[in-house]
Amino acid sequence: MTRIVIAGGQVFDGTGTPAEAADVLVEGGQIVDVGTGLDGDVRVDATGHTVLPGLFDCHVHLLFDSADLVRSLNTPFSLPFYQAIGNMRATLDCGITTVRDAAGADLGVAEAVRQGLVEGPRMQIAVNMISQTGGHNDSWMACGAEIPQLLPPYPGMPGGVADGPEELRKVVRSMIRAGADVIKIASSGGVMSPRSNPRHAHLRDEELAMVVREAEAAGIAVMSHAMSGDGILAAVRNGVRSIEHGVFLTVEAIEEMCSRGTWLVPTLLAPRMVLGQADAGVPVSDVVLAKARTVVAEHAASFRAAVDAGVRIAMGTDSGVGPHGDNLTELTLMTQNGMKPAQALHAATRSAAELMGLREELGTIEAGKRADLVLVEGDAEQHVLDGTLKDAIRAVYQDGRKLR
Incomplete structure (x- = not known):
């Protein structure tokens, strides 16, 4: 199977920790590793981007x-x-x-x-x-x-x-x-x-x-x-x-x-x-x-x-x-009414997955999860505040397959 590495970006993994530099390795529709210096058959350059869970x-x-x-x-x-x-x-x-x-x-x-x-x-x-x-x-x-x-x-x-x-x-x-x-x-x-x-x-x-x-x-x-x-x-x-x-x-x-x-x-x-x-x-x-x-x-x-x-x-x-x-306007409205951007993103990732009973499969960027990923140019949290998150999306993956 082709191993795809999304490399060089800031990863907002949805677990509640701040976004940090990391690579995401995807194979067979799953995330197989998250870390630094990862290698794959296909490299997606995420420099200057934030990687979000689907x-x-x-x-x-x-x-x-x-x-x-x-x-x-x-x-x-x-x-x-x-x-x-x-x-x-x-x-x-x-x-x-x-x-x-x-x-x-x-x-x-x-x-x-x-x-x-x-x-x-x-x-x-x-x-x-x-x-x-x-x-x-x-x-x-x-x-x-x-x-x-x-x-x-x-x-x-x-x-x-x-x-x-x-x-x-x-x-x-x-x-x-x-x-x-x-x-x-x-x-x-x-x-x-x-x-x-x-x-x-x-x-x-x-x-x-x-x-x-x-x-x-x-x-x-x-x-x-x-x-x-x-x-x-x-x-x-x-x-x-x-x-x-x-x-x-x-x-x-x-x-x-x-x-x-x-x-x-x-x-x-x-x-x-x-x-x-x-x-x-x-x-x-x-x-x-x-x-x-x-x-x-x-x-x-x-x-x-x-x-x-x-x-x-x-x-x-x-x-x-x-x-x-x-x-995604909803995320901006949430920040205008008491949530921090990271909280709003959490509500659209891990929290939502938990509500829907899908926490074991989706909602975070962790090894073993389904490879639903969103590549956002720039700082995703700032885009939530500004209401520009949708305009900054550069790629969307579902089960490791690029949809846009």
């Missing part, structure tokens, strides 16, 4: 790229599957080699990547989001029509609205049958849903407990779209692995998250994407805009409180609410 985005929607409801109503059903190929390419171009798709991608999309039919980040999929009637995945509009935010139910995409423990048990099992690697629920209302309030908690304790119990029986975790303080706290107390968004975090919820080791995937970018599209002329309803504007300031304050308290944080963007390819 990055993670723990909250994306690869089949979507806009909040434009009018456009979606005029889009043929199958077109998003083809558009997803470009969305995956844009994600890889950010150095993101692993994602968690938080609803929209079905088993066929995941298998197309796994079988090498299309290039894309390796993924864990939720298939569809589960919410209560009137919740974040209820497509009922005030006019009486039902217009799905994501995709309508079809073979491979079970419906996601359920009420009561027994209905939820069946829906969770349906998601698992359809290929879900993680179960996604909504324990509060949200910004994009037409008839829900992000300050209101959804699903009761007995319902949340049932979801977590059924997921655990299948050996998988639960992620919860949770904005309201009560919705966050209920989800945490009932054993979800990660809180998505966490907009209206309370002191009690933060303390409970720290006590239980629950993760926060903040998606600071998400409401900003909605507002940015509205500014660009995309038709966004007044109700959704009002919610997005309310969320932004509270979201940042909650994130800062979580950072200060030591909540475990993994990077996620909600890309799909807006265009893919701007994912």
Whole structure:
């Protein structure tokens, strides 16, 4: 096998230690050594560059790229599957080699990547989001029509609205049958849903407990779209692995998250994407805009409180609410709201790998790990601060194969 050595750069290995000069030796899709003076069959000169582990985005929607409801109503059903190929390419171009798709991608999309039919980040999929009637995945509009935010139910995409423990048990099992690697629920209302309030908690304790119990029986975790303080706290107390968004975090919820080791995937970018599209002329309803504007300031304050308290944080963007390819803006937003650049990068590498149960394979540059690597010209941490990280990426490797 060809041995490739990426030599002469500064290696940010994701373990928590500062970046330092080192070479990285890759063979057969794996990192076989990290050190100085390494030799290989092919030498990649990384002088003046930072070598990062492949990055993670723990909250994306690869089949979507806009909040434009009018456009979606005029889009043929199958077109998003083809558009997803470009969305995956844009994600890889950010150095993101692993994602968690938080609803929209079905088993066929995941298998197309796994079988090498299309290039894309390796993924864990939720298939569809589960919410209560009137919740974040209820497509009922005030006019009486039902217009799905994501995709309508079809073979491979079970419906996601359920009420009561027994209905939820069946829906969770349906998601698992359809290929879900993680179960996604909504324990509060949200910004994009037409008839829900992000300050209101959804699903009761007995319902949340049932979801977590059924997921655990299948050996998988639960992620919860949770904005309201009560919705966050209920989800945490009932054993979800990660809180998505966490907009209206309370002191009690933060303390409970720290006590239980629950993760926060903040998606600071998400409401900003909605507002940015509205500014660009995309038709966004007044109700959704009002919610997005309310969320932004509270979201940042909650994130800062979580950072200060030591909540475990993994990077996620909600890309799909807006265009893919701007994912790394999330890292800059994290540094603007209390994180140091190295902490933000850690949230997108080792921490994210741990959240997704992939720490033994990915997230750090160590011998024996899969060779997902990103070559960044200059100082990656400074690029995070400046918001220029994407522009500085010179190469992306996935399992030792150069993708760009």
